[in-house]
Amino acid sequence: MTSEKALFIVFAVIAIASALNIILQRNPMYSALSLIGTLLSLSALYLTVRAQFIAAIQIVVYAGAIMVLFIFVIMLLNVPTVQPQIEKQKGLRYLAIPFAGALIAEMFFILRRVPPRSLPVVASALADQAVGTTWSIGVGLFTGYLLPFEVTSVLILMAVVGAMVLARREGD
Amino acid sequence: MTNLLLEWVIKTIVILLILVTAVAYVTLMERKVMAFIQMRVGPNRVGLGKFKLWGLMQPLADGVKMIFKEDIVPLQANRWLYIFAPALSLIPALMTFIVIPYGSEITVFGRTIQLHVTRMNVGLLYVLALTSVGVYGIVLAGWSSNNKYSLLGGLRSSAQMISYELALGLSIVSVLLYAGTLDLVYIVEQQSVWPGHMGWNIFRFPLMFVFIIFYIASLAETNRTPFDLPEADSELVAGYHTEYSSMKFVMFQMAEYLNLITASSIATTLFFGGWNGPFVGRLPILGPVYFTIKVLALIFLAMWIRYTVPRFRYDQLMRFGWKFLLPASIVNIIISSTVILFWR
Numbered sequence: 001m002t003s004e005k006a007l008f009i010v011f012a013v014i015a016i017a018s019a020l021n022i023i024l025q026r027n028p029m030y031s032a033l034s035l036i037g038t039l040l041s042l043s044a045l046y047l048t049v050r051a052q053f054i055a056a057i058q059i060v061v062y063a064g065a066i067m068v069l070f071i072f073v074i075m076l077l078n079v080p081t082v083q084p085q086i087e088k089q090k091g092l093r094y095l096a097i098p099f100a101g102a103l104i105a106e107m108f109f110i111l112r113r114v115p116p117r118s119l120p121v122v123a124s125a126l127a128d129q130a131v132g133t134t135w136s137i138g139v140g141l142f143t144g145y146l147l148p149f150e151v152t153s154v155l156i157l158m159a160v161v162g163a164m165v166l167a168r169r170e171g172d
Numbered sequence: 173m174t175n176l177l178l179e180w181v182i183k184t185i186v187i188l189l190i191l192v193t194a195v196a197y198v199t200l201m202e203r204k205v206m207a208f209i210q211m212r213v214g215p216n217r218v219g220l221g222k223f224k225l226w227g228l229m230q231p232l233a234d235g236v237k238m239i240f241k242e243d244i245v246p247l248q249a250n251r252w253l254y255i256f257a258p259a260l261s262l263i264p265a266l267m268t269f270i271v272i273p274y275g276s277e278i279t280v281f282g283r284t285i286q287l288h289v290t291r292m293n294v295g296l297l298y299v300l301a302l303t304s305v306g307v308y309g310i311v312l313a314g315w316s317s318n319n320k321y322s323l324l325g326g327l328r329s330s331a332q333m334i335s336y337e338l339a340l341g342l343s344i345v346s347v348l349l350y351a352g353t354l355d356l357v358y359i360v361e362q363q364s365v366w367p368g369h370m371g372w373n374i375f376r377f378p379l380m381f382v383f384i385i386f387y388i389a390s391l392a393e394t395n396r397t398p399f400d401l402p403e404a405d406s407e408l409v410a411g412y413h414t415e416y417s418s419m420k421f422v423m424f425q426m427a428e429y430l431n432l433i434t435a436s437s438i439a440t441t442l443f444f445g446g447w448n449g450p451f452v453g454r455l456p457i458l459g460p461v462y463f464t465i466k467v468l469a470l471i472f473l474a475m476w477i478r479y480t481v482p483r484f485r486y487d488q489l490m491r492f493g494w495k496f497l498l499p500a501s502i503v504n505i506i507i508s509s510t511v512i513l514f515w516r
Binding site: 029033036040052053055056057059060063064065068069071072075076133134135 | 250253292293294297298300301302303304305307308311312314315323326327330331334337353354
């Protein structure tokens with residue numbers, strides 16, 4: 001077993017365990033922290049497939065900026081530690097089973113359609129040059145994917161302006 | 173492969189030891205500089221027996237004292253997060269240093285050794301990522317202490333760091349436009365072009381102004397005066413670490429001084445040519461010496477600012493960050509790209 005595979009297993013287990021912890025915890029602060037754990041181990045997984053840029057951006061943007069805002073909000077709301085059991089809509093609980101079943105069925109369908117062995121494996125020395133570097137992503141963004149990139153940025157700008165308009169109080 | 177691994181392990185351990193010692197002595201330096209600016213003598217008693225040694229043993233005495241303090245966990249605190257928070261703020265601070273080059277390469281026992289622990293093509297982003305993870309230590313310390321001063325300190329700190337991270341990141345963009353890479357080793361090598369290895373970025377046209385923005389933003393990121401609102405003693409007791417004592421408190425202090433050292437090292441690397449200096453091409457061992465001198469000079473500058481400039485008010489801090497530093501760094505990006513486009 002190569003060291004990369006060992007690292008993959010370690011971080012995959014951490015990612016799944018903390019992802020489970022997000023939904024199992026009652027305290028929102030612990031859930032948010034588990035989400036950070038998931039994001040960090042995902043970033044480590046990106047590193048094992050030599051996508052350094054994506055790994056760094058994953059931490060800077062998601063773990064560093066967005067999750068800080070989440071924790072900020074949780075701190076400000078000051079939720080009580082003992083959560084009341086959420087028992088309002090009991091009917092929804094039984095709906096969860098068919099939905100989860102459908103999701104798992106879809107997953108198996110996709111896995112059967114694309115057997116993992118058929119994915120092209122790039123030679124590791126070449127992959128180091130080609131896939132995850134800042135240079136290759138920059139070139140990709142500003143040549144082949146220029147239009148989607150610009151459209152996305154306009155979309156984000158619209159979201160920012162919309163948020164400001166919505167958050168502004170009357171009479172300001 | 174095993175040789176390379178061994179080299180990494182040795183380098184990492186050496187860097188770790190140097191950093192921890194440096195942190196101890198930066199605290200002494202801080203007290204001495206403060207005393208100098210306030211026309212006092214400063215700590216000068218603790219030495220080895222009869223020899224006073226200008227108080228050089230003071231950090232050691234401080235450390236021993238802190239270890240023997242009672243370690244208090246408040247009853248109403250969130251126990252696990254309270255214990256976890258100092259580690260979360262110290263570990264990223266220690267991890268940052270592995271991408272910073274402190275010399276070119278030297279030959280020891282017939283073996284060429286690169287004077288940096290590792291190089292990666294996202295070196296600078298790695299540093300930024302670790303800085304943004306370091307916020308959690310402070311935020312969680314403030315929240316888990318279950319104390320209103322701590323909570324306010326943590327909130328202020330996270331707001332401040334998010335705001336100034338933007339200006340910091342955007343001011344770095346101008347340097348990256350010149351360098352064309354995120355690899356810190358390569359950025360330093362590019363600055364050794366002029367005669368005498370003096371092609372530092374600080375001597376290039378828009379970059380000298382970028383440095384001012386970068387330096388102010390990095391002072392805010394490291395929570396130093398005039399941006400030390402997270403622990404403003406006169407209003408918040410001690411901010412996010414009000415409830416901490418003993419070694420947990422020391423870990424926060426260490427993280428703070430480590431961040432100061434890292435910020436100064438990054439400034440040296442990006443703007444002051446890293447290990448570059450006269451004769452460094454002929455005598456590569458001078459590299460670490462130049463690097464240390466520059467870093468110490470920048471640390472001294474930070475201390476000088478700390479004891480001369482009063483603290484900002486919170487609204488002033490936010491207005492300064494969002495309405496001055498951020499637009500200024502965006503303007504700088506435009507100027508730098510124009511200069512690069514037409515004059516290079």
